[in-house]
Amino acid sequence: MQTGFCMLTAGSVRTKNVMNVLLKNMLDCCTGAIVFFLFGYAFAHGEESNRFIGYSQFALTRFDNFSHAVFFFRWTLSAASTTVVSGAIAERATFYAYLIYSVCISGFLYPVISHGVWDVNGWLSAHRPDPVLGIGMIDFGGSAVVHMSAGLCGFLGTLIIGPRIGRFDSNGKPVAIAGHSASLVVLGTLLLCTGAFGFNAGSMLHVATRADHELFGGRNIVLSTGESVLVSPTMTVSRCLVTTLLGAAMSALVGLVISKWVLKVFDLIFICNCLLGGLVSITAGCATLEPYAAMCVGGFSAVVYFLGSRLVLRIRVDDPVDASAVHFGCGLWGVLAVGLFSSERLQAGAGFPVTHFGLVHGGDWALLGCQVIGMASVIGSVTATCVPLFLLLRAFGILRVSAEQEEKGID
Amino acid sequence: MQTGFCMLTAGSVRTKNVMNVLLKNMLDCCTGAIVFFLFGYAFAHGEESNRFIGYSQFALTRFDNFSHAVFFFRWTLSAASTTVVSGAIAERATFYAYLIYSVCISGFLYPVISHGVWDVNGWLSAHRPDPVLGIGMIDFGGSAVVHMSAGLCGFLGTLIIGPRIGRFDSNGKPVAIAGHSASLVVLGTLLLCTGAFGFNAGSMLHVATRADHELFGGRNIVLSTGESVLVSPTMTVSRCLVTTLLGAAMSALVGLVISKWVLKVFDLIFICNCLLGGLVSITAGCATLEPYAAMCVGGFSAVVYFLGSRLVLRIRVDDPVDASAVHFGCGLWGVLAVGLFSSERLQAGAGFPVTHFGLVHGGDWALLGCQVIGMASVIGSVTATCVPLFLLLRAFGILRVSAEQEEKGID
Amino acid sequence: MQTGFCMLTAGSVRTKNVMNVLLKNMLDCCTGAIVFFLFGYAFAHGEESNRFIGYSQFALTRFDNFSHAVFFFRWTLSAASTTVVSGAIAERATFYAYLIYSVCISGFLYPVISHGVWDVNGWLSAHRPDPVLGIGMIDFGGSAVVHMSAGLCGFLGTLIIGPRIGRFDSNGKPVAIAGHSASLVVLGTLLLCTGAFGFNAGSMLHVATRADHELFGGRNIVLSTGESVLVSPTMTVSRCLVTTLLGAAMSALVGLVISKWVLKVFDLIFICNCLLGGLVSITAGCATLEPYAAMCVGGFSAVVYFLGSRLVLRIRVDDPVDASAVHFGCGLWGVLAVGLFSSERLQAGAGFPVTHFGLVHGGDWALLGCQVIGMASVIGSVTATCVPLFLLLRAFGILRVSAEQEEKGID
Structure with missing residues (x-):
């Protein structure tokens, strides 16, 4: 997964900054591992916790009865989250800015969001005895927890750091800055796809383990029918x-049509991003969507990505890897789509409550409501953390490299 | 797996067409997924079926009692099959030609062949109550179903589309057109190797699942001894x-000797193709060959590849990635080799009938006969489908890009 | 794993030798597979064996009651071992030298070392009824068996073959020879990381299987407490x-600090090597170190790598991929570190004897003694095999390519 992000970003930047990007990607992974081990995991899934944060098992102490493999899996998600941001502010952020926000995200922001949605004690969890609106939020693989939060953080970062020199001309019109290797971008995309299958499928394990088998021991759930x-x-x-495959495939095909009809050209990078957007949007509902719904969600995510990436350019924000549109935009759509399409029967199969389900299948508004609450809370908490963080970094002058250095390349 | 093919083809073409090849490879995967989901799977392995085709479970309806993971595995095979063709007609086919044949292969041709050989109701299946010649065809991992069919399809495509401009000079002598990156070719080859281990090993699962455990429930089979x-x-x-490893390794080593003694040079790409040819040829018999036999089959496949690739050039067919020789040639050899080397004891262990087995181990001609019948039926059905298809595409003028575009590059 | 090594070495050499390096890496894998199948496995883990070598099951005969998957796993380790050496003597060794030492290492040296440490009958094994010093050597994933032996072999090879032309100027000062692609180096490093997780975790399987479940059948071990x-x-x-992750992460971070404070520059390749060094050093103790200890071991391994690579340069040895410092230096540290940090409780959990454990946790000197004995025996046996081997190759004039060929590139 990390390998995929690394290749993707490396291919998307100019030759002069390749080494720098590779270095940063590798190190955020390492910093994240240490920080997540020391306190991130405890905040997210420590055994003692309230609705908003955990407060035990720092540095995995008293961790005996619990599988370390779960820690490992959760770390990979945390690392993915941090890395998305790096793409957005590539080619101009300093090394220190990078280290500091890695620590903040892996050590605090991501754990808190993850606790709220995924921990059985979390306030939005669907596995609480008393879930919000009687159902709680369904974000199976992390469209909100991982992708929306990371994409928004990247967007805020790139907004505050400002565009790369030469990205917009004197009239504010965007000037394309081509990456140095399309092969690397595609290699990265395909590695990410492979990773995404692992993530979405693996999420079952991590839900299942945490819930101590109470929820899953051959239990039967009776539907409204x-x-x-x-x-x-x-x-x-x-x-x-299957849903992940169909979602991603439809997204790429719709992206192909958009590319041909609207952009008048087959744009490889655009279609790669559509594919990724499809993966992002199907992540929340991969366990509870029927195959037809997965195709709808994936297909529409290409439109979301297209509009999102246009909008980002329109407001003159320079996001070299389009992380905002792919991860925030498509993630947001994926979260809402669960409220529309989630199937009662599949919710039962995956161990979620079935009292409320998707509107399209005749459910009521409770599930969609929960998804909106979750979406708002992610947006709120990320904004409240990242805006001050990046502004502080800018105020101290350690956010961005000097103009000369940027022109020369940061390698 | 797809990642491997993608890198392999990307490395094999000229820089001007890299983007185009990457785009096509990604999209055939996506188109294939949708088409295979909608009707390919139903044709291949729908629960209701006759000897030649399935006719239920379109779009995976009524699919509850069956693992979706099997669908996923079968799709990866189908995608591999489609992608092989793309290499053969790279650098000159149009985008529409590509889309249309992807749909035909993933949606119809591959499923029908797969049904005949692999489905318990298929007319050539070894798991029928009344198999052909009392034994049926043994194509464990798909040398015939996946590789021969894809390789032949690619060969017919490249025959009909004609060589790339400049590939043969005015006297018809071939002119080498070097790919742009050997590293990518090797990366692709090695990723394909990794994938091949998964395919060949995974084939057990898919045989085992389909047969509803009747064939595998701790049953004992009594041999002729x-x-x-x-x-x-x-x-x-x-x-x-183990057999896959030994077959591939021997093939590369024999390829090395051929390269040094016949070509008078250590040719990396040639040896990569030998390695792939070894993987292809061992695929049919990986479950029923002894290790020594795996080495023989793999070793000889390098010779088959060498002769095949010479022959293709001799008849002035231009196959940029040598897909015909690797997949069709070595696949054909692998299918026949099962008739020669298949071991009675290992057939029993893998759940195949044991009344007939390899000639070398003292078996009769029945198994070899079945393999020949299978081979002929694959050749027949592919030819009957692909020749009209490509001719029609050519007649409508949407098979090949214009000469100017080809010179300029299709990116 | 092999893919990782391949990309790493390919990225580290100059363009003129890329094809050559890729070819060699692929072929040592293939040669190794055949040789290891024919007699390497028998020497290492044949059922009949004395303390120093096995002598049955050549070519996997009479192998029925045993899983072939174990053979496959052991081969991957053997292949890794061979490939490390290739990096050290890259860009100047002949093809024949390469083939000959591949056969020697895969067929004899590696199997004998592996037998001594890992086989239940091996003289240093911790699973004997009468282990050396009452405890035997603990080298869980192979810091000594795989990495020290390979790194030392590479060091001796590069010492005897001499530096590349132009690597040291007339005053003996080193001249940097940059590799041709940092992206490939990083891709290789990250693929190796992925592989290392598989290796270290997989080692349990292979210990567990070999010991015939006697050691692991839900048994309880009583500690000194x-x-x-x-x-x-x-x-x-x-x-x-978890330990592998933390060790590698700390190593990269310490490497970052060294790079900034000592080298005064963020050196990507240096940090990649630190990461690999961390993986190497944690390999021996990944099962028996607490997380905090894993961080100490990993962190210090960056220092070991730094000093080792300086030392190698100081004595004017030219090791293009720093294999000596990474694999031998950090491997040695990892082996000794087990004697310092190994935890009684975790030794019990992993099925090792608990009478002696790490000094830091209040154990006695027996375990450290065993680790030193193991280290010395690896150094001894590798030196006794490789020095004559490489000297013979040099004497016959088939070790190194001619100066003209080296200048031109070996492709």
């Missing part, structure tokens, strides 16, 4: 593979 | 890893 | 993931 459905992690993992 | 052998999927998977 | 600990392969695998 009277039908009884077996809670089956295995079946859910299989479904995730 | 009176020895009783336990049907063991686990043991078979382990064996596949 | 009176506490009873369940032997748990699953828990141990999970722990390996």
Whole structure:
């Protein structure tokens, strides 16, 4: 996964900054691992916790009865989250800015969001005894927790740091800055796809483990139709593979049509981003969407990406890897889409409550409401953390490299 | 796997066409996924079926009691099949030609072949109650179903589309057109190797699942020697890893000798193709060949590749990635080799009938006969589908890009 | 894993030798597979064996009751070992030298070392009924067996073959020879990381299988404190993931500090090598170190790498990929570190004897003694094999390419 992000960003930047980008990507991974180990995990999923944050098991102490593999899996998500940001502010941020925000995100912001949505004690969790609106938020693989938060953080970063020199001409018209290697971008995209299948399927494990098998022990859930459905992690993992595949595929195909009809050219990088956007948007609902719904969600995510990336350019924000549009835009759509399309029967199979489900399948507004609350809370908490952080970094003059250095390249 | 093909083809073409190739590779994957989901899977392995085609479970409806993971695995095979063709007609086919044949192969041709050989109801299946010649065809990982069909399709495509401009001089002598990056070719080859191990080992799962455990439930099979052998999927998977490794390794080493003694130079790309040819040829028999036989089959496949690639050039067909020789030539050899080398004891272990086995081990001609029938049926059905398809595309003028565009590059 | 090494070395050499390096890397893998199959495995882990070498199951005969998957896993380690050497003597060794030492290492040297440390009958094994010093050597993932031996072999090779032309100027001062692609180096490093997680975690399987479940069947081990600990392969695998991650991360971060404060520049390649060094050093103790200890071991390994690579340059040895410092230096540190930090409780969990453990945790000197004995025996056996081997090759004039060829490039 990290390998994928690394290649993707490396291919998207100019030759003069390749080494720098590779170095930063590798190090945010390492910093994140240490920070997440020391306190991030404790904040996110420590055994003792209130609704908003955990406060035990710092540095994995008293961690015996629990699988370290879960820590490892959660770290990969945390690392993904940090790395998305690096793409957005590539080619102009300083090394120190990078280290500092890596620590903040891996050590605090990401854990708190993750706790709220994914921990059984989290305030938005669907697995609480008393979930919000009777259902809680469904973000199976992390469209909100991982992608929206990372994409928004990247957007705010690039907004505050300002565009690269020469990205907009004197009239404010964008000037394309081509990356140095399309092969690397595609290699990165394909590695990310492989990773995404692992993430979405693996999320079952991590839900299942945390819930101490209470939720999953061969239990049956009775639907509103009277039908009884077996809670089956295995079946859910299989479904995730299929929905993820269909979502990503539809997104790339719709992207192809947009590219041909609107952009009048087959734009490889554009279609790669559509593919990624499809993966991002299907992540929230991969366990609870029917295949047809996965295709709808994926297909529309290409439109979301297209509009999002236009909008970002219109407001003269320079995001070299389009992280805002891909991760924030498509992630947001994915979160809302669950409220529309989530299927009662599949929610039962994945161990979620079934009292409320997607509007399209005849459910009420409670699930969509929860998704909106979750979306708003992610936007709020990221903004409240990142804006002061990046402004402080700018105030201290350690956010951006000097203009000469930027012209010369940071390598 | 797809990543491997993508890098391999990207490295094999000239810089001016890299973007185009990457784009096509990504999209055939996506188109294939949608088409295979909508009707390909139903044709291939729908629950209701006759000897030649399935006709239920379109779009995976009524698919509950069955693992979606199997669909996913089968799709990866289907995608591999489509992608091989793209290499053969790279650098000159139009985008529409590409889309249309992707749909035909993923949606119809591949499923029908796969049904005939792999489905328990298929007319050539070894798992029918009344298999052809009392044994049926043994194509464990798909030398015929995946590789021969894809390689032949690619060959027919490149025959009909004609050589790239400048590939043969005015006297018809071939002029080498070097790819732009050997590193990418090797990266692709190695990723394909990794993928091949997964495919060959994974094939057990997919055979085992489909057969509803009837064939595999700790059953014992009595051999002609009176020895009783336990049907063991686990043991078979382990064996596949070893035979695949030995076959590929021998092929590369024989390729090295050929390269040094015949070509008088260590040709990296040639040896990469030998390695791939070894993987292709071992695929049919990876479960039922002894290690020594795997080495023989792999070793000879380098010779098959060498002769095949010479022959293709001799008849002035231009195949940029040598897909015809690697996939069709070596695949054909692999299919026949099963008839020669297949071991009675290992057939039992993998759940195949044991009344007939390889000639070398004292079996009769029935198994070899079945392999020849299978080979002929693949050749027949691919030719009957692809020749009209490509001719039609040519007649409508949407097969090949214009000469100017080809000179300039399709990016 | 092999893919990782391949990309790493390819990125580290000059353009003129890329093809050559790729070719060699692919072929040592293939040669190694055949040789290891024919007799390497038998020497290492044949069922009949004395303390120093096995002598049955050549070519995997009479291998039925044993999983072929274990053979496959062991081969990957053997291949890794061979490939490390290739990096050290890159850009100037002949093809024949390469083939000959591949056969020697995969077929004899590696198997003998592996037998001594890892086989239950091996003289240094911790799983013998009568282990050396009452404890035997703990080298869980192979810091000594794989990395020290390979690194030392590479060092001796590069010492005997001499530096590349132009690597040291007339005053003996080193002249940097830059590799041709930093992206490939990083891609290689990250693929190796992924591989290392698999190796370290997979080592449990291979220990567990070999020991015929006697050591692991839900057995409890009583510690010196009176506490009873369940032997748990699953828990141990999970722990390996976490310790490997923390060790590698700390190493990269310490490397970053060294790079900034000592080298006065952020050197990407240097930090990549620190990361690899961290992986190497944590390999021996990944199952028996607490997380804090993993961070100490990993962090210090960056210092070891830094000093080692300085030392190598000081004595005017030219090692293009720094294999000596990374694999031998950090491997040696990792082996000794087990004697310092190994935890009694975790040794029990991983099925090792608990009578002696790390000094830091209040153990006695026996474990450290065993690690030193193991280290010395690896150094001894590698030196005794490789020095005559490379000297012979040099005497016959087939070690190094001619000066003209080296200047022109070996492609």
